[in-house]
Amino acid sequence: MLSLRGLTKHYGDLAAVAGIDLDVPPGTVLGLLGPNGSGKSTALNMIMGFVRPTAGSVSINGHDLRRSRQAALASVGGLVEGSAFYPYLSGRRNLEMLAQLRGLPMRRVDEVIELVSMGRASRRDFGGYSQGMRQRVGVAAALLHQPSLIVLDEPTSGLDPAGTREMRDLLPALAAEGTTVVLASHLLSEVQQVCERVAIMQAGAIIASGDVESLLSRTGRWRVRVRADELEAASQALRALPRTGAVDREDRDLLVETTADGAELNRALVAAGVIASELEPVLPTLEAVFMELTGNGEIR
Ligand SMILES: Nc1ncnc2c1ncn2[C@@H]1O[C@H](COP(=O)(O)OP(=O)(O)OP(=O)(O)O)[C@@H](O)[C@H]1O
Ligand SMILES: [Mg+2]
Known part of the structure; x- marks a missing residue:
């Protein structure tokens, strides 16, 4: 066209x-x-x-x-x-x-x-x-x-x-x-x-x-939002998992960069004595891809 x-x-x-x-x-x-x-x-x-x-x-x-x-x-x-x-x-x-x-x-x-x-x-x-x-x-x-x-x-x-x-x-x-x-x-x-x-x-x-x-x-990062009471223990347990990258804290949640599925994450949390009240995949956004690609390139 x-x-x-x-x-x-x-x-x-x-x-x-x-x-x-x-x-x-x-x-x-x-x-x-x-x-x-x-x-x-x-x-x-x-x-x-x-x-x-x-x-x-x-x-x-x-x-x-x-x-x-x-x-x-x-x-x-x-x-x-x-x-x-x-x-x-x-x-x-x-x-x-x-x-x-x-x-x-x-x-x-x-x-x-x-x-x-x-x-x-x-x-x-x-x-x-x-x-x-x-x-x-x-x-x-x-x-x-x-x-x-x-x-x-x-x-x-x-x-x-x-x-x-x-x-x-x-x-x-x-x-x-x-x-x-x-x-x-x-x-x-x-x-x-x-x-x-x-x-x-x-x-x-x-x-x-x-x-x-x-x-x-291709470019977006797959993340999971984890809500749990004991964020420190949760964070440690999740960091130890394979196929898992950064674990960042955001208010009362953890944002976990990972390709592991919910069950796998939950198992690791339970094993560490942590009860997660919510596990939610955070889909990659075009905004994240855009920022990653264009960086903070100077404006002409
Ligand atoms: N008529 C013009 N004469 C000289 N420079 C121009 C002219 N039109 C656009 N430019 C320059 O060309 C570049 C691209 O401008 P353009 O307006 O196409 O960008 P844009 O992606 O539409 O930006 P924006 O998101 O702000 O709308 C800019 O550096 C702008 O200053
Ligand atoms: Mg324009």
Whole structure:
């Protein structure tokens, strides 16, 4: 669906994007992660045709962006910012005007309103909308021309938890429609929930990519949270186990880095005369993987 080859953008001496390769299959939701200044927005802006690459290529739906710009861009939709809408017109009317401008049938407006679940609010003035509803109109506008790829640069920035959640729920629905989604985000737990694939950027390069599951199991640490009264004795018993790494104290719990299962841990605790009231696996998080990979790399 989307294919990048050696995509590069230089600003003077700075390689904002330093030759990235990426393939995103159709219907995938891909999360683009990276510290501030790592080149995410620059990469997305090149994909949407807003920024001209210094080198390399972008291919969308089989169309090379440089050679067949119109065809390539016809397949992409980017989130339209709230400022592009008339506040004194309803969300629906705003979308109708856009559709008219682009020569699209009016029934497409009903379809996108349905897709982003704007419901009756679509008839109220845009000016009175919450941030979440504005974002929805932005996504609806991006979908009007039925792009096969939609690009979202931090779609939940400025949204409250409810708005963030609504936006998040929207993404899998888009992917189910066959739309490919590429989104840049700083919210790692969110990306972990909605994206099947991720690419992690640092200093203009992609330093890791693949499906979330395998990234987590390859890099993530498996830990178990142990709650017990006698934490000192528990800690000693657990440290002595094979296949067990660091044992850290966190409030009234121990966090045990281990590949041993619960039964094995429990047996060791009982043998040491410790009763555990809780044993709970702590799944690796994208956040932990991200921190491990990007370290505290300097921000450019
Ligand atoms: N128009 C520009 N002119 C000069 N430098 C730029 C320009 N746009 C971006 N940069 C620089 O390129 C680098 C990458 O910026 P970019 O905005 O792509 O990062 P980002 O990953 O989106 O960061 P953030 O997480 O803060 O949004 C930064 O060092 C930035 O200062
Ligand atoms: Mg950015």
